Amino acid sequence: MLIKATHTTRLSYDALISETVMELRMAPCHQPLQHRLSFELAIGPPTQVSSYFDWLGNTVHAFSIVARHRNVEIAATSLVDTSVPAYVLDKLDDTWPPAAPLDYTVRDFLRFDDIVCQCALLETLARQMMPHRPTRLIALVRHMMDFIAENFIYERGVTTTTTALTEVLEHGRGVCQDFTHLLIGLARMMRIPARYVSGFFHPGRKAFRGTSESHA
Numbered sequence: 001m002l003i004k005a006t007h008t009t010r011l012s013y014d015a016l017i018s019e020t021v022m023e024l025r026m027a028p029c030h031q032p033l034q035h036r037l038s039f040e041l042a043i044g045p046p047t048q049v050s051s052y053f054d055w056l057g058n059t060v061h062a063f064s065i066v067a068r069h070r071n072v073e074i075a076a077t078s079l080v081d082t083s084v085p086a087y088v089l090d091k092l093d094d095t096w097p098p099a100a101p102l103d104y105t106v107r108d109f110l111r112f113d114d115i116v117c118q119c120a121l122l123e124t125l126a127r128q129m130m131p132h133r134p135t136r137l138i139a140l141v142r143h144m145m146d147f148i149a150e151n152f153i154y155e156r157g158v159t160t161t162t163t164a165l166t167e168v169l170e171h172g173r174g175v176c177q178d179f180t181h182l183l184i185g186l187a188r189m190m191r192i193p194a195r196y197v198s199g200f201f202h203p204g205r206k207a208f209r210g211t212s213e214s215h216a
Contacts, residue, residue, distance in 0.1 A: 002037075004079050005200075011072040020065040026076035027059040037079040044073045094137035097191065109193035114164060116185045121169040126189035137192070144186050148179050 007026060028036045041049065041061055049063045065072065102110075112118040129147065134140045153173040161177070165185050168178040180196060187194035 001082050001084070002079065003082060003202075004077070006075060006077045008076075009072075009074040013070050016068045016070050018066070018068055020069070020072055022063060022072075022074075024061040024063075024074065024076070025054075025058045026061070026074075026078075028078050028080050029057060029059075033083050033085065035081045037081055038077075039079075040077045042073075042075040042077075044071075045069050089138050092138065096135060096137040096140055102191075102193065106193035109195045110188050110191065112185070112188060115162070116181050116188070117165050118185070118189070119166045119169070122165060122182075122185050122189060125169070126186055129186070130190075133190070140190070141183075141187070141192070144183055148182055152179060152182070154179075 005028075011020075024041070026041070027039045028034060030036055039059075043049065043063060043065075045065055045067060047063050047065050049061050051059055051061050054060050129144070132143075134143055151172070152168075154175060155173040156175055158171065159168065159174045159178050163174070163178060165178075165181050168174045168182060177196075177198075184194040184196060
C-alpha cells in the first residue's frame with residue numbers, strides 16, 4: 001500500500017524569540033514491511049538542516065533558527081510503500097514466558113524510568129492480575145488492555161506529558177498516553193518488553209475519538 005503522509009507542526013510565541021534549536025525524527029524508517037520512497041522537509045523561517053542516524057536507526061534532522069522570530073512552521077511529507085503480512089494472531093506460537101531467553105536488543109524495553117516507574121501501586125496491580133493471567137502473550141496483553149479500559153476513566157486536562165505513572169494510578173484517570181504508560185508498566189512487570197510509540201489513525205478508516213490527533 002502506498003501511503004502519503006504530511007505532518008505539520010506550528011509553534012507560536014507571545015513575543016519575538018532570539019533562537020530556536022530543534023531535532024526532528026519525522027522521516028519514516030526503512031524496515032522489512034515499510035520502504036520510504038521519498039521524504040521532504042520544509043521549515044520556516046528558512047534555515048540550514050543537518051541530519052544523522054541515532055542509535056535506533058532513526059534519521060534525525062537538526063536545525064537552529066538564529067534570526068528573531070515569533071513563529072516556526074515545520075512540514076514533513078513522506079511517501080512510503082507498506083506491506084501487511086497475513087498474520088493469524090490466534091495461530092502464532094506466543095507461549096509466555098518463552099522457553100528461550102530474550103534477545104539483548106530488547107533489554108532497554110524492560111527498564112523503568114521517571115515516567116513509567118516501578119512503584120508500589122503498579123506492583124500491587126500486577127500481583128492482582130497474576131493469578132488470572134493467560135499463558136499466551138497476545139491474550140495476556142489483551143487482558144491488560146481490557147483491564148485498563150474497564151477500570152480507568154478517559155479525561156482530558158488532568159495530566160500532562162510529564163505526569164508519572166504513580167499519579168495516574170492514584171487518580172484512575174488520564175488520556176491515551178497515560179494508559180499507554182500503564183500498559184507498558186504492567187508489561188515490564190511481567191517481563192514483557194514494551195515501548196512507547198505514537199501515530200495517527202488513517203483518515204479513511206472509521207472515525208475514532210480524536211481521529212486527527214496523535215495517539216499513543
